[in-house]
Amino acid sequence: MSTQIISTPETLSAVADLPTSTRDAAVVLTRVTKRFNDSPGTPPVMADLSLRVDDGEFVCLLGASGCGKSTLLSLIAGLDQPTSGSIEVPAGRTALMFQESALFPWLTAGKNIELALRLAKVPKSEWSDEVERLLDLVHLRGQADKRVHELSGGMRQRVALARALAQRARILLMDEPFAALDAITRDVLHEELHRIWQETGLTVIFVTHNVREAVRLGQRVLLMSSRPGMFVRQWDVEVSGERRIESPAVSALASEITQDLRREIRRHGR
């Protein structure tokens, strides 16, 4: 089975016009600027950034360190407020996953998921069935009583994913969730995430500095520049056939994007 990836690169203006779409929007950012420092001399972390993510879309944000990828997720998650601009999340609640699983070590895997259900105001009577269903979904059936330190890194991230899904969120924000995993585990988790995305119809915004990972997973890959963070280019990734990290089509697009990413990084050295 040969994999074909048809990518349509598109250079974005500094203020990207929001594309119109026939689908409902999950997240709409309009001219968002974020400064951590109030003094006008320092450049903002992100400037005039606009983005529209469709409901059910899988978007990968790609960029070097300091491009404000993580900040952007915090803003969408509502953990932080923009300095100016507006952020709308019509799809409702968001769930956020980090590079570390950030599971609570005083709880078992099952209780971690249960706490998310409790805080999401899910009726108590549904907890045990839900925990079982979610653990099943991430292929961790029967591991509910394991403590966090008894799980491998990949298992922890899957429990964290189950916990995120327990929040009844429609949008899953992922901040380099697989960066700390070994390549084999990461590869498996890519397949898992892809499957779960298809089964649940969630909107996923996935931040990474790994170009292949972005091409492997995203329907759309957005390249961000650094200081200030802005979108410079985007690729719509259409795949026919199976998309694997080692397939030539993924490699080809990845090297194209890598060149652009390197060009962006070089600009800062001048």
Place this chain on the structure above:
Amino acid sequence: MAVDSPVVDDVASLEAGLDALDSPIATTDKPAAARRVLGSLWPPLLAVAFLIGAWWLAYALKVKPPFVLPSPASAWNAFTDGLATGATQQAIFNSLKRAFVGFAISVVFGTIIGLALAKFTLFRRAFGPLITGLQILPSVAWVPAAIIWFGLSNGAMLFVVIMGATPSIANGLKSGVDQIPSIYPQVGKMLGANGLEAIRYVVLPAALPGYLAGLRQGWAFAWRSLMAAELIVFSPALGFGLGQLLEQNRTLADMPAVMATIIAILLVGILVELCFFAPLERRVLRQRGLLGDKL
């Protein structure tokens, strides 16, 4: 792109293999319980034997006259006599009751103050140094004031115990909260925990190891504060505690009984530590995978 089921099965089995390979291996080769207890008992027993030996030697060499420094055997006899009459048990019961009541009140105060120290910067800046100062202040210093305020009463002893234990508990909880990795409160917020829920489900459990250390130290301070208070708050109207027993034996110049009472005070302290705080702390740390091989 449709995913056909054989592919899913393939990933699932691959994943199961990875999970089996990558999971940390549980240390199952624990020695039998009896052997483990014996193995952990002999070093402290040896130390005790050494100390009794040194005591006996000092007695045998007549470093001090026998009525000042009695032999270990006569102290043991006094100890068993005390047990036989039930006086020691009664004193232990009275003292433990006072210490527990004082400790329980201290836990309430210490927890509230500790949370306030951890959560409110202004409160911490205002009261933090004072509370640390109180922790350093020997609580026996409160005894004269307590007697004047509360008379020779249980209230006076309770006050001294509370002043001794509360600062340790508050500071323990404060440092426990300070040491919480910043990602946990962030996750709590992400999961939708409001203020009280965040304290109940995230802050308190995350701070539990530091809080337990504070409780443990608080108990030690409560016990020693009580003994100091009981030595001085001496009134026939009050139930005899170990401190009063010690003071009575001193005034009667019954040195074997004095030594026996000191040993009883020490034993109670060790037993509470061994039977309550040590297992509790070990359990909490083991649950979180924070316990190494050390026992």
